[in-house]
Amino acid sequence: MSKLNINGQTLELDFDADTPLLWVLREQAGLTGTKYGCGIARCGACTVHVDGQPMRSCVVPASAFGPAQAITTIEGLSPDSSHPVQQAWLELDVPQCGYCQSGMIMAASALLDGNPNPTDADIDANMTNICRCGTLQRVRRGIHRAAEIKAQGKTA
Amino acid sequence: MNRPGSIQPPDDLGDARAATDMAWAVQRADRQALGGSGGSARAPAIGALSRRRFLVGAAAAGAGLSLGVLNPRTAAASASATADEVNAWVVIKPDDSVVIRIARSEMGQGTLTGLAQMVAEELDCDWSKVDWEYPSPRQNLLRDRVWRSFATGGSRGIRGSHQYVREGGAAARLMLVEAAAGRWQVSAAECSAANSIITHKPSGRTLTYGAVANDAAKLAPPLEVKLKDPKDWKLIGQPVKRLDTADKLNGKQVFGADIQLPGMLNAAVSACPVFGGARKRFDAAKVAAMPGVKGVVPLDNNAVAVVADTWWRAQKALKALPIEWDFGDGGSLSQADIIARLDEGLTAETPLIGNQSGDARAALESAETLVEATYSYPYLNHATMEPMNATARWTEDFCEVWCPTQNGEAAHAGAAEAAGLPLEQVEVHKVHLGGGFGRRGAPDYVRQAVLIAKQFPGTPVKLLWSREEDMMQGFFHPITKARVRGGLDADGKLEALHLRVSGQSILAGLMPNRLADGVDFATFQGLLPEGDQRISYRVENLLVDHAMRNTHIRPGFWRGVNVNQNAVYMECFLDELAHAAGTDALAFREPLMRSNPRGWAVLQAVAERSGWASRQEDGRHLGLAVFHAFGSDVAACAEVTVEADDALRIKRIVAATDPGFCVNPQQTEAQVEGSFVYGLSALLYGECTVRDGQIEQRNFDTFPSLQISQMPEVETLVMPSGGFWGGVGEPTIAVAAPAVLNAIFAATGKRCREVPLKRSGLKFA
Numbered sequence: 001m002s003k004l005n006i007n008g009q010t011l012e013l014d015f016d017a018d019t020p021l022l023w024v025l026r027e028q029a030g031l032t033g034t035k036y037g038c039g040i041a042r043c044g045a046c047t048v049h050v051d052g053q054p055m056r057s058c059v060v061p062a063s064a065f066g067p068a069q070a071i072t073t074i075e076g077l078s079p080d081s082s083h084p085v086q087q088a089w090l091e092l093d094v095p096q097c098g099y100c101q102s103g104m105i106m107a108a109s110a111l112l113d114g115n116p117n118p119t120d121a122d123i124d125a126n127m128t129n130i131c132r133c134g135t136l137q138r139v140r141r142g143i144h145r146a147a148e149i150k151a152q153g154k155t156a
Numbered sequence: 157m158n159r160p161g162s163i164q165p166p167d168d169l170g171d172a173r174a175a176t177d178m179a180w181a182v183q184r185a186d187r188q189a190l191g192g193s194g195g196s197a198r199a200p201a202i203g204a205l206s207r208r209r210f211l212v213g214a215a216a217a218g219a220g221l222s223l224g225v226l227n228p229r230t231a232a233a234s235a236s237a238t239a240d241e242v243n244a245w246v247v248i249k250p251d252d253s254v255v256i257r258i259a260r261s262e263m264g265q266g267t268l269t270g271l272a273q274m275v276a277e278e279l280d281c282d283w284s285k286v287d288w289e290y291p292s293p294r295q296n297l298l299r300d301r302v303w304r305s306f307a308t309g310g311s312r313g314i315r316g317s318h319q320y321v322r323e324g325g326a327a328a329r330l331m332l333v334e335a336a337a338g339r340w341q342v343s344a345a346e347c348s349a350a351n352s353i354i355t356h357k358p359s360g361r362t363l364t365y366g367a368v369a370n371d372a373a374k375l376a377p378p379l380e381v382k383l384k385d386p387k388d389w390k391l392i393g394q395p396v397k398r399l400d401t402a403d404k405l406n407g408k409q410v411f412g413a414d415i416q417l418p419g420m421l422n423a424a425v426s427a428c429p430v431f432g433g434a435r436k437r438f439d440a441a442k443v444a445a446m447p448g449v450k451g452v453v454p455l456d457n458n459a460v461a462v463v464a465d466t467w468w469r470a471q472k473a474l475k476a477l478p479i480e481w482d483f484g485d486g487g488s489l490s491q492a493d494i495i496a497r498l499d500e501g502l503t504a505e506t507p508l509i510g511n512q513s514g515d516a517r518a519a520l521e522s523a524e525t526l527v528e529a530t531y532s533y534p535y536l537n538h539a540t541m542e543p544m545n546a547t548a549r550w551t552e553d554f555c556e557v558w559c560p561t562q563n564g565e566a567a568h569a570g571a572a573e574a575a576g577l578p579l580e581q582v583e584v585h586k587v588h589l590g591g592g593f594g595r596r597g598a599p600d601y602v603r604q605a606v607l608i609a610k611q612f613p614g615t616p617v618k619l620l621w622s623r624e625e626d627m628m629q630g631f632f633h634p635i636t637k638a639r640v641r642g643g644l645d646a647d648g649k650l651e652a653l654h655l656r657v658s659g660q661s662i663l664a665g666l667m668p669n670r671l672a673d674g675v676d677f678a679t680f681q682g683l684l685p686e687g688d689q690r691i692s693y694r695v696e697n698l699l700v701d702h703a704m705r706n707t708h709i710r711p712g713f714w715r716g717v718n719v720n721q722n723a724v725y726m727e728c729f730l731d732e733l734a735h736a737a738g739t740d741a742l743a744f745r746e747p748l749m750r751s752n753p754r755g756w757a758v759l760q761a762v763a764e765r766s767g768w769a770s771r772q773e774d775g776r777h778l779g780l781a782v783f784h785a786f787g788s789d790v791a792a793c794a795e796v797t798v799e800a801d802d803a804l805r806i807k808r809i810v811a812a813t814d815p816g817f818c819v820n821p822q823q824t825e826a827q828v829e830g831s832f833v834y835g836l837s838a839l840l841y842g843e844c845t846v847r848d849g850q851i852e853q854r855n856f857d858t859f860p861s862l863q864i865s866q867m868p869e870v871e872t873l874v875m876p877s878g879g880f881w882g883g884v885g886e887p888t889i890a891v892a893a894p895a896v897l898n899a900i901f902a903a904t905g906k907r908c909r910e911v912p913l914k915r916s917g918l919k920f921a
Contacts, residue, residue, distance in 0.1 A: 016447060016469070023468035027422075032414035033407015035590070037541050038623045042856040045541060074407035086405045093397055093822065096830060097264030098404030099411055099541040099590030124865035130856065132541050132591050132837075133264040134830025136867040 003067040006031070007076025010067050017063040021055075022046045024062035025073055033074035033102045037130075044129030047103035047110075048073050054110035074102035077109060084153065085109045088146035096133035103129050108143050117147050242331055242372045244291070244302040245275050245324030252352050252366035254279070254286045256325075259296070259303035260313040261562050262400060263592035264830075265885040266823035267313035269398045271321055273819055274314070277391040278325030278383060281365060282352040288399055290586045293568035297579055306564035309597050309713060311786035311883025314819055318881050319383075326381040328372070335371035336363045386817065386878060393876070395822035400588075412560035412587040415547045417616040421450055422467035423608045424474040425619060427459035427629050428481045430849035431708045434458050436480040443473040452477065455607050463608060467620050486708030486849040494635060494707055494846060495532075501658030501703030502530065502639040508704060510680030514697035519652030523643025527736045529729055531640070531909045533721030535844040536633035536714055537851070539859060542590020543626040546605035549616040550575055555582045555606060556616075560589035562596040570599025574606035593834070594713035598631055624854045631712020632844055632851070634660035638725040643697075648737030650748060652697035655683065655725055661704045662718070665711040676704065681718040681785065682890060683726065688787035688882070689719075691726075692755045693748035709846060715834055716889035719785045724911060727781040727894035731901065741780050741898065742768060754877060755782055758791040758812040761873050765810045766793035771902075779898025783890035786883030788815040794868070794895035798903040804918040806836065806866070806896055811888055812873040816880035825872040828888045832870055835892025837862040840920055843912045866920060 001012045006029055013028040020039075025031045025048070034057060037045030041056040048057045049072040050065070065071065077083050081090070085108045088094075095101040104127075111118055111126045118126070123143055131139070241247045247255040256275045262268035272288050296303050304320060329349055336354040337344040340361060348355050352365040386392075403409040428434060438460050440452035448469035453461045460479055464470035520526060546559035548571070555575035561567040564586050572582040589596055605619040621629070636659025643652035661676040670676075681689040683700045691700075714720070734744035742763050749756040759782040763769070771778045777798070782791040792811045798804050811828050818824050841860045845852050853859040893911060900918070901907055908916045 018472075019468050023466065026414075027466040027468065030416065031407065032410070032416065035411075035542070036413065036620075037543075038856045040623075040855055040857060043541065043861075077406070081402065081406045089405050090397075090401055093401055093826070095264075095398075095401055095404040096266070096826060097541065097589060097591045098400075098409050101404050102407055105405065127864045130541075130861040130863060132539055132593070132834065132861060134833025134862075135826070136833055136862065136864045137829045137870055138826070140864060140867070 002063065004029075004062065004065055004071060005067045005069060006071045007073060008070075015062055018061050019063075021048070021057040021060050021062040021065065021071070025057065031073050031075050035099055035102055037100065037103075042130075043100070043103075044107060045100050045103040047106040047129065049106060049110055052110065052113060054107050074106060077105065083109060084146040084149040085112065085142065087149050088142045092138050092142050092145060094135055094138040094142045096135050100129060100131045101135070104131065104135075104139055108139070108146065111143065112146055112150060116150060118143060240369050240373060242328040242369055243324060243377060244299070245321060246279060246328035248332070248365045248369035250366045250369070252282065252285055252364050254281045254352070254365070256286060256288050257291050257303065258288050259291060259306050260317065261306070261308040261564070261586060261589060261592065263308065263560075263562065263589035263596070265313070265827060266398060266820060267308065268400055269396065269823060270314050270819040271317070272399055273391050273394070273396060274318060274322050275325035277389055278322045279329050280349045280351065283391060283396065285352060286399065290564075292583060292585060293564035294580065294583045296565065297568070307566070307597070308562045308592070309594055311886040313885075315787060315881035315883055322383050323381050326383055327377050330378045330381060331372040331375045332365050332368055334375055335368040338371065339363065339368060392817070392819050393821070395820060398823065409588055411542050411590045412545045412547070412558065413542050413590065413620055415558045415587065415618055417547065417549070420547070420616040420618055421463050421465060421612060422470050423453075423461045423463045423605070423617050423619040424467060424471040425455065425459055425461040425604055425621060425625060426474055426479060427625070428483070429628050430481070430483040430486045431710050432486045433484040433849070434482045435460060436482045438477055438479040440477070443477050446473045446476065449473045451611060453608050453611050455604055459604065461604070461608050461619065463612065463617060467618070471622055483849055489707060489849050490847050491845045497705045497707070498532075498635065498637045498658045501705045502637060502656055504703050506701050506703045508675045508702040509699070510675070510677060510702060511683055511685050511691060511698060511700040513685075513695070514652070516652045516654045516697040516699035519697035520641055520643045520654060523652055524646045525644040525736060526641065527644070527733055528639070528641045529732055529907070529909055530637060531725050531728065532637040533635070533724060533911045534842070535635045535709060535846070535851070536838055536842050537627050537630040537844050537853070537859060538591070538593040538595035538712070538714055539627070539856070539861065540589070540591030540593060540595055543621040543623055544596075544601035545618065545620040546602045547616055547618040548605040548609035549614065550606060550609040551614050553577070553581060555609070556585070557583070557602060557606065558585045558587050559602050559605070560587050560596055561599065561602065562589070562592045562594070566597060567599045567602045570603045571606050574603040575610065593715040594717070595631060597713060600629075623856070627854050627859060628851050630851070631666070631710050633714035633720065634662055634711040634718075635709075636660065636721050638721070640725055640729040642729065642733045644733065644737050648739055650695055650733055653695045654699045655729075656701055656703065657722070657725070658703040658705055660706050660709070660711050661702075662711045662713060664704060664706055676702070679718055680722070682722045682783050690784050692752055692782055692784050693745070694751050695748065707846075708849065709851070716785070716886045719783060719886070719890035720835070720838065720893065721911070723781060723783045723890035724894050724897065727783065727891070728897050728907075728909070731779070731898040732907065735901075745782070752784075754789045754814050755784055755791075757877070758782060758789045758814050758875060761812040761875060762791045762793040762810045765871065765873060766795065768793060777899050777903035779895045779900070779902055781891035781894035781898065783887070785887035785890045787880065788813055788882030788884065788887040790814075790887045790891055792888070792891035792895040794899040796896060796899040796903050798900065798918065802918050804900065804913075804920045806868040808869045808871070809895065810871045810873065811891065812875055813884070813888055814875045814877050815882035815884050815887075816876060817878060818874055818876035821874045824874050824884050827884050828872040829870045831886070831888035832892050833862050833867065835889040836866075836896065839893040839896060839911055839913060840866070841912050841914055843914070
């Protein structure tokens with residue numbers, strides 16, 4: 001049994017040492033919001049935060065983490081879908097099929113945490129997740145809108 | 157020889173029959189590979205009433221159908237929902253909430269919301285109280301196909317069902333009004349309904365839909381319903397928000413790959429990497445002791461699955477499993493062989509004609525100026541973000557399946573065949589799709605899941621393909637080349653055109669019974685003389701024909717299907733002709749489009765919005781394309797820059813679409829934007845190549861997809877001209893690649909005739 005800190009809770013989970021974090025989240029912790037897309041860290045569907053930093057969870061073994069590291073999945077981003085990125089995504093109807101969107105939202109929220117008002121160039125450099133339905137234009141608009149919502153929240 | 161006047165495109169592609177045909181085609185391929193009973197595959201007969209069916213049937217007769225019992229999404233809600241089904245399309249609960257039944261599959265394209273808008277429009281209900289649910293294919297069977305087709309393909313979700321879903325909403329409204337009138341003992345003619353409230357006009361009394369839904373459900377449905385005049389629509393045409401967004405923002409949305417059932421096992425699969433090949437032997441003992449492994453299961457004659465407690469362990473054991481394959485005839489074929497086969501077809505004789513008028517060959521001989529070019533378009537994998545998957549639980553008298561599918565009925569048929577059970581003893585629960593694009597019309601992965609589950613009676617097993625398996629075992633966009641020749645007269649007017657397509661036929665590979673005297677009319681999408689896949693131009697001497705050159709690679713319907721390459725062949729070549737004629741590409745098209753006012757309107761709109769007329773003085777490089785696809789007219793004007801170091805940047809695209817009636821303009825915009833991501837991914841990088849019979853690309857490292865840094869700004873002009881229902885999800889992809897290719901020529905003076913551009917010398921970050 002290993003202890004992992006996931007979404008603010010310390011969970012005791014039983015997994016093989018080489019199991020990627022993605023599969024421990026999905027199969028041991030039952031958190032299926034984080035998706036499998038490629039298994040080689042190319043598509044970004046498995047993006048989670050580890051201590052606030054975006055990480056593609058399909059290629060890192062879960063055994064590399066301990067209870068000292070805060071792992072946040074899409075389920076833990078906010079208790080009620082109130083994160084500025086989630087609000088913006090709802091307002092603009094960003095998702096199509098939605099399968100890549102957990103990863104998109106986690107990548108976008110991490111970007112905004114480090115850069116509250118990203119330019120288009122910042123978005124280009126930081127958002128490398130892929131979406132086959134083709135929501136990219138709304139993802140860009142959504143990040144700009146989330147930045148506005150976040151700024152409003154701070155001044156309010 | 158086909159007479160052009162009699163040529164009809166296969167209008168029902170993507171509908172139930174086609175999908176069912178596909179289900180059997182998949183089986184046939186598997187059985188032929190077995191070397192056994194090919195051709196004997198038949199739909200399982202609907203047998204005598206089983207005990208299980210009798211129970212369900214009795215419940216249905218006694219207490220109304222509670223469909224949700226079998227639908228995980230609505231199981232809790234439906235336990236008490238028995239008599240509130242007003243009709244097959246509409247359920248109204250006592251609290252006035254409305255559940256609209258959606259037969260087609262939602263895979264991102266927004267059909268779910270659009271169909272609900274159409275039912276709600278005629279129902280005159282409060283849109284804020286609308287929710288939705290999927291009926292199951294089995295219930296459709298047991299209720300004489302009351303929901304008709306479940307097939308979701310060919311951009312037909314809305315245009316193929318708008319009439320009867322609106323009638324369903326209108327009939328429910330009449331029944332609710334009649335029930336209220338009965339309560340008040342007044343004439344229904346004195347009552348009106350709006351926003352889920354029925355009003356008795358003379359007295360001002362009101363009742364809500366929820367208050368009378370149970371009474372309405374007991375009434376006989378009206379024999380006749382009158383649909384609203386489009387000018388009275390309040391909801392159709394409005395950019396309302398999607399009904400399915402909220403759960404996609406917080407991880408709650410359950411996709412097929414996310415299904416979790418008590419006691420569930422997980423399976424990983426490997427099929428022969430060469431189509432038509434077979435499994436020779438595997439050594440299960442080598443992995444039997446690996447952690448969590450529960451079994452190794454051979455499937456058909458060409459695949460093997462490992463079952464374990466978790467998928468990660470199953471996949472790990474699968475990788476460790478020694479498997480030997482017999483690659484068969486396909487194993488000797490590589491890309492160069494296929495290209496050579498296509499090249500031979502470019503000039504070969506062929507009787508397969510899609511469109512013919514005048515005498516193109518003679519007119520080309522005598523033309524003042526002859527222009528000729530050869531183009532190519534590759535194999536492509538759908539690469540849905542969610543790999544193929546299905547979950548099944550099998551017992552000897554009932555089989556349940558949970559799967560993302562574009563065609564619930566095809567999945568049902570495929571599952572029943574694999575289960576060895578009659579259709580009534582098989583249930584398919586449709587789950588949200590992580591992308592479809594045509595791939596999930598086939599039930600091959602559903603069959604596999606059932607075959608595996610059969611080895612673990614009573615235990616649910618979830619099969620999930622690895623990305624690598626998904627890349628290899630696709631239904632690939634067919635490979636083609638085209639030789640196009642055009643003749644200009646002394647005034648530079650196009651007088652003759654011969655477009656020869658050489659390459660693979662989808663119908664020949666998947667449903668050969670749909671060929672018409674050997675002709676695959678789907679090959680000629682957007683080039684046919686008439687119908688919803690007609691050519692946009694009138695050319696006096698025209699010949700469009702096909703040298704069918706098939707391979708062992710399994711072809712399939714890939715978003716847009718054959719318009720992808722046909723629009724490149726036609727629209728890029730018209731640009732070449734305009735250039736040869738010394739004419740502006742817009743002006744060159746004008747005389748050819750005089751009998752196509754809608755096509756001309758969308759083309760003019762994008763030209764105007766893009767500043768086409770002033771492009772040279774502004775120093776901007778633009779490219780145009782227009783196409784008729786899936787009943788709609790679409791056009792695009794792309795603007796690119798190509799820097800001195802050959803760095804290509806697609807800056808901006810203006811796209812116009814006329815789908816006739818537009819149900820939800822903001823979702824239409826989303827589909828147009830998405831079409832450029834999918835279409836430009838193919839143009840820039842997307843290519844599947846064959847080596848020793850196998851698809852070489854195995855993941856997104858070798859089959860990349862457009863990233864946000866490469867995404868042009870897309871401006872969408874939705875131009876619904878009314879009077880017809882055209883498709884939305886697929887048409888625009890036709891103009892994505894040719895508009896950009898024509899803009900690249902404007903920028904560089906160089907023609908790129910080979911898709912993808914990765915060998916063009918252009919650089920794109």
